[in-house]
Amino acid sequence: MSLLQIVLRSLRQHLLSTVITAFSIALASGLLMSVWVVKDQARENFTGVDSGFDGVFGARGSKLQLVLNSIFHLEASPGNLSWEQYGQIAADRRVAMAVPIAVGDNYQGYRLVGVTTNLFEVEYREGKKYAVSNGYLFNPKKKQAVVGSFAAERLGLKVGDRFHPYHGLFFDENKQHSETYVVSGIMEPSNTPSDRVIWIPIAGLQNMAGHNAETATDVSAVLVKLRGKSSGMMMSQEFNLQGDVMTFAWPIADTMSKLFNKIAPVEMVLRAVALLVALVAAGSILASIYNSMNERRREIAILRALGARRLTIFSVVVIEASGIAALGALAGFGVYFVIMSIAAWIIRQETGIVLSPLEFQPVMAWAPLAMLGLGALAGLVPAAKAYRTDVAENLTPIS
Amino acid sequence: MTPILPSLLLNIENLCKSYGTPDGSVQTVVDVSEFSLDAAQQTALCGTSGSGKTTFLNLIAGILQPDAGRIELDGCTISDASEAGRDRLRARTIGYIFQTFNLLQGYTCIENVLLGMSFGLGADRRWASELLERVGLGPRLNHFPRQLSTGQQQRVAVARALANRPKLVLADEPTGNLDPASAAEALGLIRETCRENGAALLLVSHDRDVLGQFDDVRDLAEINRAAACPSAGGAKP
Numbered sequence: 219m220s221l222l223q224i225v226l227r228s229l230r231q232h233l234l235s236t237v238i239t240a241f242s243i244a245l246a247s248g249l250l251m252s253v254w255v256v257k258d259q260a261r262e263n264f265t266g267v268d269s270g271f272d273g274v275f276g277a278r279g280s281k282l283q284l285v286l287n288s289i290f291h292l293e294a295s296p297g298n299l300s301w302e303q304y305g306q307i308a309a310d311r312r313v314a315m316a317v318p319i320a321v322g323d324n325y326q327g328y329r330l331v332g333v334t335t336n337l338f339e340v341e342y343r344e345g346k347k348y349a350v351s352n353g354y355l356f357n358p359k360k361k362q363a364v365v366g367s368f369a370a371e372r373l374g375l376k377v378g379d380r381f382h383p384y385h386g387l388f389f390d391e392n393k394q395h396s397e398t399y400v401v402s403g404i405m406e407p408s409n410t411p412s413d414r415v416i417w418i419p420i421a422g423l424q425n426m427a428g429h430n431a432e433t434a435t436d437v438s439a440v441l442v443k444l445r446g447k448s449s450g451m452m453m454s455q456e457f458n459l460q461g462d463v464m465t466f467a468w469p470i471a472d473t474m475s476k477l478f479n480k481i482a483p484v485e486m487v488l489r490a491v492a493l494l495v496a497l498v499a500a501g502s503i504l505a506s507i508y509n510s511m512n513e514r515r516r517e518i519a520i521l522r523a524l525g526a527r528r529l530t531i532f533s534v535v536v537i538e539a540s541g542i543a544a545l546g547a548l549a550g551f552g553v554y555f556v557i558m559s560i561a562a563w564i565i566r567q568e569t570g571i572v573l574s575p576l577e578f579q580p581v582m583a584w585a586p587l588a589m590l591g592l593g594a595l596a597g598l599v600p601a602a603k604a605y606r607t608d609v610a611e612n613l614t615p616i617s
Numbered sequence: 618m619t620p621i622l623p624s625l626l627l628n629i630e631n632l633c634k635s636y637g638t639p640d641g642s643v644q645t646v647v648d649v650s651e652f653s654l655d656a657a658q659q660t661a662l663c664g665t666s667g668s669g670k671t672t673f674l675n676l677i678a679g680i681l682q683p684d685a686g687r688i689e690l691d692g693c694t695i696s697d698a699s700e701a702g703r704d705r706l707r708a709r710t711i712g713y714i715f716q717t718f719n720l721l722q723g724y725t726c727i728e729n730v731l732l733g734m735s736f737g738l739g740a741d742r743r744w745a746s747e748l749l750e751r752v753g754l755g756p757r758l759n760h761f762p763r764q765l766s767t768g769q770q771q772r773v774a775v776a777r778a779l780a781n782r783p784k785l786v787l788a789d790e791p792t793g794n795l796d797p798a799s800a801a802e803a804l805g806l807i808r809e810t811c812r813e814n815g816a817a818l819l820l821v822s823h824d825r826d827v828l829g830q831f832d833d834v835r836d837l838a839e840i841n842r843a844a845a846c847p848s849a850g851g852a853k854p
Contacts, residue, residue: 219728219735231723520719523680525708525736525781527701610675613719 221530224521225537232510236542239506243546246492246499247589248553253492254581255554256561256573257485263571264290265474267410270340271317272450273468275299275307275440275457281467282477288319288439289470290411290569291329294387295321298436299464307440312449315340318437320423325381327389328369330416332423334358340443342410353377353403358419362402368413368570370404377401383418385428396427411570444468496585499546500592503539507600518604519612528605535601536594543593547586554582626784626817627654627677632686632696634672646672648843649686656784659808659818661828664837668844670821673837674787677819678711679703691784708737712778712816714807716790718770720762726773727758733780748776751813752806768799775807779814786811788820792827804830 219227229236269289276284277297286293301318308316317340320332335358338348356362365375375381379401385393399418407413424434444450450468457466467473478485518531558575566572629652635645646669654660664670675681677688679695682703688696691710695703707713712733720729730745749758752772754765762770771791778786788807792800804827811818820827821837828834838844 219731219740224732224735227721227723227728516719517721517723520721521732521736522704523678523707523713523715523719524733524777525704527704527736529701530736609680610672613680613715614717 221533221537224534225541228534228538229541232506235506235510236545239502239542240546240549242499242502243543243589243593244549244553246496247547247550247585248557250492250496250585250588251550251554251579251581252557252561253488254585255558255575255579256565257488258579258581259573259577260565260571261478263573265471265478267474267571268470269410269412269441270342270443271441271470272444273442273453273466273470275303275442276438276465276467278463278465281465281473284439284465284467285470285473287321288441290571291321291331291415292411292569295438296465298433298438299440301435301437303464304437304440307442310453312445312453313442314445315443317441318420319439319441320420320436321387321438322429323383323385323395323423323426324387324389325383325416326373328366328373328414328416329387330363330383330418330423332418332420334420337417337441342408342412346408348408348412349406350403351406353401356402356417356419358421360419361397361399361422363399363416363418364403364405365401366405366413366415366417366570367407368566369416370401375401375404377403383426385426397422409572414570496589496592500543500589500596503542503593504596504599506542507535507539507597508603511600511603514604515607515612518607519609522607522609523613531607532601532605535604536597539597539600540590540594543590543596546593547589550586550589551582624655625653626656626658626691627652627819628687628689629653629677630687632676632688633684634669634676634681635684645843647676647683647841649673649840650842652840654785654817654819657812657815657817658833659811659831660820660833660835661831662819662821662835662837662840663823663828664821664841664844665823668837669841670837671789673841674713674789674819674821677785678713678787679707704736708781710781710784712781712783712786714771714774714778714786714788714791716793718762718774718794720770720773720777722762725759725761726754726765726776729762729773730777730780733777737781745776745780748779748810749773751810752776768795768803771795771799771803772806775803775810779810779816782814783816785817785819788818790822790824791820792822792824797826800824800827 267289274284274288277299279296283293283296287295304318307313315336317334317337321329323330335355338355341347350364356364380398382398383395384390385395454466454468457464521531555575562573562575629649632647632649634647635643638644662670672681676683683696686696687694690706693706695706698706721732724732726749727745730748731740734740746758749755752775754769754772757765791807792803795803808818822828
């Protein structure tokens with residue numbers, strides 16, 4: 219019998235502890251990979267999403283709130299800009315395109331965003347424009363809506379359906395507007411926060427019954443594409459430092475990076491916890507094999523009596539520990555996919571950001587290898603005990 | 618020094634093994650001035666409990682290292698060999714049958730026999746099956762020891778001892794755990810299979826029925842001076 223066969227027999231003989239220990243390794247490995255991937259992909263996606271725009275203008279206030287509200291469709295608007303201010307931005311020679319948006323209503327919790335149709339001319343990702351996959355784009359003069367793919371799926375909306383918007387960003391069944399909107403189209407999935415939004419003509423949102431007539435022409439934010447990078451610096455200087463009327467969030471990725479930098483210590487704690495779990499799991503291998511050494515002493519003595527060398531016995535125990543770790547690391551991918559599927563679903567549900575659990579990340583290679591290494595290391599202690607087992611003393615049964 | 622003749626398989630000279638006791642004194646367990654065994658010879662050693670018989674066999678098997686003396690087995694001086702060398706020699710030359718069988722409970726009959734050859738010649742499944750057929754366990758190749766009777770377990774131990782085609786089979790009270798009928802059957806099997814395979818047999822027992830079946834029976838107390846004088850720091854159980 220080869221060493222591997224001897225190891226397999228031993229694993230089979232201690233099946234319950236093998237399975238339990240491998241499961242703890244699987245949980246640790248899966249958790250380790252999930253924490254790393256969620257953290258890396260969340261940062262990458264949140265800082266990578268700019269919807270094709272360079273910056274956002276909004277009322278004087280927090281840049282982060284402005285970006286979260288206008289790009290990620292989270293948070294409330296920090297305030298409004300007047301239509302004149304929008305006009306002033308759009309007319310600025312440094313601005314290549316300006317798209318005003320207005321928020322303040324929802325349908326069953328999914329945000330209605332009033333927008334002009336030039337939004338659909340912008341490439342939200344290189345070579346990709348928002349497009350209607352089913353139906354057609356809304357007519358700016360009619361009460362029509364195009365629904366983001368995710369929102370349509372969750373709300374069960376299809377072309378031709380009618381709905382009444384509700385006032386506010388959060389669903390309250392007592393705040394239904396009297397207007398009826400018709401779904402004119404369903405958007406192609408873009409894997410961006412826009413998938414969670416119901417787009418309607420900006421005039422429609424501004425003039426919704428019950429809204430303040432005095433602010434009917436206001437906009438929540440203006441998304442801009444600039445003619446050059448230097449324009450961004452100049453405008454940031456002009457509006458953020460010298461001016462005190464508007465806030466200009468530019469570049470968008472920087473604003474989100476700052477957010478992630480602020481929560482970096484939390485990420486570090488999460489990583490530390492995941493690493494600690496990995497160490498504890500490795501410790502469980504050590505404990506499970508070490509605790510079984512007493513009952514194994516006779517087996518080891520028998521193997522030695524049959525001619526097995528000390529080093530062979532040492533190797534069997536180390537390979538056994540590595541084998542448990544390998545089984546766990548393999549099963550860890552299953553745990554990872556379960557955790558990531560749930561995490562990706564929640565993150566998409568809440569933010570529209572789409573994580574890709576199947577996309578290869580370096581942690582998917584190093585975490586299982588690290589678990590294997592830790593397993594082998596954990597095996598050294600019981601292996602040393604096995605190595606020292608006295609043959610003559612242990613050949614007689616323990617009674 | 619006695620020269621090793623071509624037919625001489627085992628030659629022991631001035632072999633000594635002692636243990637430290639809890640009270641700090643040294644207890645000599647084996648003190649054998651001379652012992653030899655020819656190839657294919659079958660010898661029984663009569664030894665009572667405490668006569669140092671297991672220690673003697675463990676020294677021959679290279680499981681224990683003697684304090685002094687010389688053990689030559691099949692032309693190799695096992696007493697001078699390193700531990701790894703003794704392991705190698707044991708794996709290739711010796712088969713060991715224990716009173717308590719010492720089968721690995723997590724292994725099937727055939728796996729136990731395969732283990733017996735794994736550290737020597739290498740696993741040969743056909744030979745392992747043949748051995749188990751020979752000892753009457755052909756239909757139970759894949760049974761685990763717990764699924765066998767005591768007598769059947771001893772038969773697996775016999776097959777395992779012969780698995781590496783040993784030149785010497787050591788048997789330590791091999792029938793001690795068997796009823797008289799099973800003991801007679803097991804003993805006959807051990808002797809026959811050793812003869813068939815050309816292996817010498819050195820068996821220790823205190824059972825007169827067992828000893829009575831051997832032509833060559835030696836008293837361990839006569840060979841082992843430590844066993845003869847237990848009061849003078851003699852053998853332990």
